[in-house]
Amino acid sequence: MTERQRLVTASPHLATSHSTPAIMWSVAASLVPVIATATYYFGPSALLVIAGASAGALLTERAFGPGGALRDGSAVITGLLLGLCLPAGLPMWMAFLGGGFSIGIGKLVFGGLGQNVFNPALLGRAFLQAAFPVALTTWPAQPTHWAALRGDNFALPLMSARAPDVVTGATPLGLMKFEHQATDLWSLVIGRTGGSLGETAGIVILICGGYLALRNYLNWRIPAAVFLAAGLAAAGLHALDPARYAGPLETLFSGGLMLGAVYMATDMVTSPVTNRGSWIFGVGIGLLVVIIRTWGGLAEGVMYAILLMNALVPFINRATQPRVFGTRSAAT
Amino acid sequence: LSLALRWHSFRHGVHPPDLKALSGAAPIRRMPFPSEIILPLRQHAGQPARPVVRPGDRVERGDTVAEAQGHVSAPVHASAAGRVTAIELCPHPDGSFAPAIRIAVEPHSPQALRPRIIPEWEGLSPEQLIAAVKDGGVVGLGGAAFPTHVKLAPPPDARIDTLVINGCECEPYLTTDHRTMVEYPDRVLLGVRIMMRCLGVERAVIGIERNKPDAIAAIRAALPADLDVEVLALRVKYPQGAEKMLIESVLGREVPSGRLPLHVGVVVQNVASVATIAEVFETGLPLIERIVTVTGLGVRQPGNLIVPVGTKLRDLLDACGGMNESAREIVFGGPMMGVAQADLDVPITKGTTGVVVLAAEECKPQASYPCIRCGHCLDACPVFLNPQLLGTLARAGRYEEMVGSHLADCMLCGCCSYVCPSNIPLSQLFAASKAQVRKLAVAR
Numbered sequence: 001m002t003e004r005q006r007l008v009t010a011s012p013h014l015a016t017s018h019s020t021p022a023i024m025w026s027v028a029a030s031l032v033p034v035i036a037t038a039t040y041y042f043g044p045s046a047l048l049v050i051a052g053a054s055a056g057a058l059l060t061e062r063a064f065g066p067g068g069a070l071r072d073g074s075a076v077i078t079g080l081l082l083g084l085c086l087p088a089g090l091p092m093w094m095a096f097l098g099g100g101f102s103i104g105i106g107k108l109v110f111g112g113l114g115q116n117v118f119n120p121a122l123l124g125r126a127f128l129q130a131a132f133p134v135a136l137t138t139w140p141a142q143p144t145h146w147a148a149l150r151g152d153n154f155a156l157p158l159m160s161a162r163a164p165d166v167v168t169g170a171t172p173l174g175l176m177k178f179e180h181q182a183t184d185l186w187s188l189v190i191g192r193t194g195g196s197l198g199e200t201a202g203i204v205i206l207i208c209g210g211y212l213a214l215r216n217y218l219n220w221r222i223p224a225a226v227f228l229a230a231g232l233a234a235a236g237l238h239a240l241d242p243a244r245y246a247g248p249l250e251t252l253f254s255g256g257l258m259l260g261a262v263y264m265a266t267d268m269v270t271s272p273v274t275n276r277g278s279w280i281f282g283v284g285i286g287l288l289v290v291i292i293r294t295w296g297g298l299a300e301g302v303m304y305a306i307l308l309m310n311a312l313v314p315f316i317n318r319a320t321q322p323r324v325f326g327t328r329s330a331a332t
Numbered sequence: 333l334s335l336a337l338r339w340h341s342f343r344h345g346v347h348p349p350d351l352k353a354l355s356g357a358a359p360i361r362r363m364p365f366p367s368e369i370i371l372p373l374r375q376h377a378g379q380p381a382r383p384v385v386r387p388g389d390r391v392e393r394g395d396t397v398a399e400a401q402g403h404v405s406a407p408v409h410a411s412a413a414g415r416v417t418a419i420e421l422c423p424h425p426d427g428s429f430a431p432a433i434r435i436a437v438e439p440h441s442p443q444a445l446r447p448r449i450i451p452e453w454e455g456l457s458p459e460q461l462i463a464a465v466k467d468g469g470v471v472g473l474g475g476a477a478f479p480t481h482v483k484l485a486p487p488p489d490a491r492i493d494t495l496v497i498n499g500c501e502c503e504p505y506l507t508t509d510h511r512t513m514v515e516y517p518d519r520v521l522l523g524v525r526i527m528m529r530c531l532g533v534e535r536a537v538i539g540i541e542r543n544k545p546d547a548i549a550a551i552r553a554a555l556p557a558d559l560d561v562e563v564l565a566l567r568v569k570y571p572q573g574a575e576k577m578l579i580e581s582v583l584g585r586e587v588p589s590g591r592l593p594l595h596v597g598v599v600v601q602n603v604a605s606v607a608t609i610a611e612v613f614e615t616g617l618p619l620i621e622r623i624v625t626v627t628g629l630g631v632r633q634p635g636n637l638i639v640p641v642g643t644k645l646r647d648l649l650d651a652c653g654g655m656n657e658s659a660r661e662i663v664f665g666g667p668m669m670g671v672a673q674a675d676l677d678v679p680i681t682k683g684t685t686g687v688v689v690l691a692a693e694e695c696k697p698q699a700s701y702p703c704i705r706c707g708h709c710l711d712a713c714p715v716f717l718n719p720q721l722l723g724t725l726a727r728a729g730r731y732e733e734m735v736g737s738h739l740a741d742c743m744l745c746g747c748c749s750y751v752c753p754s755n756i757p758l759s760q761l762f763a764a765s766k767a768q769v770r771k772l773a774v775a776r
Contacts, residue, residue: 268707
């Protein structure tokens with residue numbers, strides 16, 4: 001070792017192999033099976049919508065983000081997740097716009113990675129919902145052919161889309177809310193229903209999330225709390241009137257709850273840093289989902305439930321600071 | 333019954349690789365005397381010692397060269413016979429230049445000790461024992477180098493009931509305490525006996541991490557029948573050897589924030605220091621040499637060496653075959669809390685537990701990313717701070733708020749930096765913030 005090669009750095013001189021990009025890319029990689037499932041159910045349209053959203057997110061990060069920011073992988077996750085909460089027949093330009101909004105307004109204006117208050121993908125989805133309410137709630141029905149597009153994915157921006165040549169269907173939540181018609185649980189679990197791309201792969205999302213939780217790349221307490229709260233609240237309502245209210249398992253496996261609880265609520269940046277806070281955060285989301293689905297004007301409430309709880313995270317953090325060692329009141 | 337009692341552990345903490353295999357089986361060996369030794373006047377917590385020799389003086393091995401200044405201080409002794417060449421600013425392991433006594437060691441000297449009366453410890457009162465420990469310049473050898481005689485004489489209103497002996501050695505790589513326990517179990521237990529006499533306690537507990545089964549077995553085999561000394565095998569977890577964590581693990585007692593262990597009736601002493609106390613009464617030798625682990629992938633012959641205090645890093649590395657091509661960073665202490673050295677002429681001091689030579693593959697530069705608020709640092713912090721918040725405050729220079737968020741309770745163990753996926757130098761930020769807080773307090 002020459003004098004020039006010698007390092008003098010601060011302790012500790014060891015570190016774990018975990019790194020922020022490794023976490024981000026692992027999360028992105030764990031979405032591959034979810035995307036594959038969406039493609040199985042929705043054909044090439046799924047890939048087109050996800051590609052549109054991701055392109056919007058990545059190009060915005062590249063154009064306006066700090067140099068080299070693409071490498072940390074966070075924009076990829078935002079793009080993929082946004083794509084997964086959109087319907088298959090959405091024109092690609094809308095998905096692209098949503099991706100741009102997610103990164104630009106959802107993240108970069110706050111100061112970039114780690115600074116945003118709201119989950120960027122959900123903010124993008126909320127923007128699209130407000131801008132294009134009809135397109136965002138047009139669910140394709142079973143197609144004639146697997147490879148057929150589920151809508152006018154290639155529509156030109158701001159042109160009215162050609163009338164889709166597929167019959168639009170309804171989501172299980174819509175059926176339950178507006179027609180009081182339940183969908184059988186098995187179809188929900190394996191995802192053989194209408195809905196957004198990522199809404200139809202409950203079991204796949206659970207497995208992928210389990211992998212991330214094992215690697216400590218997501219805080220398992222958050223989805224656990226969401227499931228518990230939403231499940232218990234739904235069970236209570238279901239007991240009151242089984243015909244009106246969905247049962248607990250139907251609640252958990254329908255709509256965007258699975259994707260939201262496992263992938264969106266656990267976004268590290270926009271969820272609490274404390275474990276106690278994570279439980280509170282998850283319970284809040286679970287209850288809000290059931291409240292919005294039951295008494296709100298919308299069939300689905302996962303997006304607003306998470307965004308509302310995102311806004312509360314600073315307060316939850318402050319309220320759940322750990323008790324510093326040696327400050328027990330009983331200690332003399 | 334608290335959880336900690338049942339599990340013999342504390343909450344949070346991290347699991348770094350233990351990396352002790354390099355030197356764990358190497359028997360303790362003595363290194364040859366170097367040609368020069370450098371004895372810093374500040375090798376202990378508290379006031380630096382005051383020199384009692386002048387340049388040109390000849391000193392025998394074991395002679396006092398600097399005396400304690402005040403109560404919280406310790407004398408310094410010559411670790412080899414030779415001639416004082418200078419008292420001047422020399423490189424210090426903390427990175428500064430500090431006053432030190434340079435001694436040119438006599439070549440071919442037998443390095444015999446000046447004949448001395450070895451005190452018969454059994455006939456001495458606690459006060460006499462403590463005075464002998466103080467005269468021997470004994471300080472804690474676990475790293476902090478707190479003068480031992482101060483610990484042995486707690487204030488009269490403190491009611492000490494248990495002596496806790498720290499044999500955890502939770503820092504990766506280091507095997508000093510491990511080898512001491514394996515090779516000198518009787519000396520360790522004699523030290524325990526003397527400490528118990530000084531403190532007037534009936535009970536002692538030796539905490540050893542489970543990754544040292546041979547040390548646990550050796551100490552257990554040497555346990556005397558007439559003393560209430562218990563050996564507890566503790567969970568392997570960093571920082572198990574941190575004073576407050578160890579007390580929590582062993583006794584289930586929580587030392588209040590800002591207080592000392594004696595507040596909960598405990599005195600903690602490290603195994604190597606306990607053995608040194610025994611040595612003072614066994615051989616009459618003051619603390620002039622210590623066992624140092626020299627290890628790491630960058631050193632040719634890792635081992636555990638008896639090193640004269642004041643030996644220069646350069647000479648110690650030479651005694652271990654030197655460094656290999658991959659060596660990049662030299663750390664005094666363990667890799668979690670140790671201090672990297674810039675100068676090969678820094679001396680080994682009383683508090684140097686080990687020298688770890690890290691190889692290139694262990695110290696790759698790592699990019700730092702923005703905090704993603706993953707909360708892993710909160711799960712790691714053994715004293716339940718919020719390093720995420722503290723780190724943000726430190727970067728903004730909001731030191732007053734950091735004080736309110738218990739910065740003082742941070743012991744710079746490095747767990748937060750260790751787990752941080754964004755490689756934010758939290759530990760370093762907190763060390764700098766503590767210095768800033770001190771500066772602000774002085775300015776006021």
